[in-house]
Amino acid sequence: MENRSAPIVLLTDFGCKDPFVGMMKGVIAGIAPGSAVIDLTHDIRPQDVFQGAFALYRSASYFPKGTVFCAVVDPGVGTNRNAVAIQTQNFTFVGPDNGLLWPAAAADGIFDTVTLNHHGYFLDTISNTFHGRDLFAPVAAHIHLGVDPVLMGTPLNRPVVLDIPTPEPAGDALILTVLDEDRFGNLTLNITPASFNTHCKSDFFLEIGGICITDVYDTYGDxxxxxxxxxxGSSGYMEIAVKNGSAALNLEASIMDRLRLQRGSV
Structure with missing residues (x-):
């Protein structure tokens, strides 16, 4: 799947205050000079594997074939959790085996999953607290240069699975889950517009935090x-929003909160 023009894409929960992301980029530049490195985001909430997984899942398809995704949201760093590379139909995903890579990889069709244990592709010294720099960044750079991930370790038959929640039927209602909260306070729900329209053919109300939402608009400005x-929303899911405000603050809601979508009037 080698495509030297395709980028290496980074996703982490490191933020931009500390030098962690810069060090990862330095390692990549030392192994694969001139490679394009794109920052997908470094603002995943600390240790929030689900938020990182959903961000990767909703973004991967916009990148060219051959892209190497290096994702690090790794509360188990330094423990016995596996480090993995997952080859899919169009991409390679590198990161911890904690479910972070699973939704995006599964959506693209998984070919091979490898436990990364060939130390020749890591930095010489591996910290117990920074595998992003010492393990995942060098592996991503070598894959970008054309090294087959199969040569970097041993087959892994049972990677950690993390599924995106689906709506749960509850009589005449659906129980929904908040999948994401963006910087504007918009809340992404786990229901597509098509499924929403099928379920709510006329009146509906959405209950969350003691508040009932009854209106749908085409744009924020409306x-x-x-x-x-x-x-x-642009992610292909329904969103709760507040024009010139924050739905997350208004409703005191966040990721993985559950709410009830009911047919009929309040």
Whole structure:
């Protein structure tokens, strides 16, 4: 799957205050000079594997064939959790085996999963607290140069699975889950516009935190100020938003909160 013009894409929970991301890029530049490195995000909430997994899942398909994704949200760093490379139809995913890579990799069709244990592709010294720099970045750089991940370790038959929650039927209602919260406070729900329209053919109300949401708009600008509403978001899922405000703050809601979508009137 070698494509030297395809980028290495980084996703972490490191933020930009500390030098961690810069060091990873330095390692990549030393092994694969001139490689394109794209920062998908470094603002995943600390240790929030699910948020990182969803960000990778919703983003991977926008990158060219041959892209190497190096993702590090790794609360188990230094423990006996596996380090893995997953080859899919179009991409390679490198990171900890804690479910972070699974949704995006599974969506693209998994070919091979390898436990990374060939130390010749790591840095000479491996810290117990920074595998992003010492293990995952060098592996991603070598894969970008054309090294087959199969040569970097041993087959892994049972990687850690992390599934994106699906709506749960509850009589005439659906129990939904908040999948993401963006910097504007918009809340992504685990229901697509098509599934929403199928379930709510006429009136509906969405219950969350003691508040009922009853309105759907096509754009943020169509809605009144400071009132929660629903719309189809760019991720392909429905969102709760507040024009000129924050749905997350307004509703005191966050990732993995559950809410009830009910047919009919309040």
């Amino acid at each position: 809605a009144p100020d400071n009132t929660p509403f629903l719309l189809g």
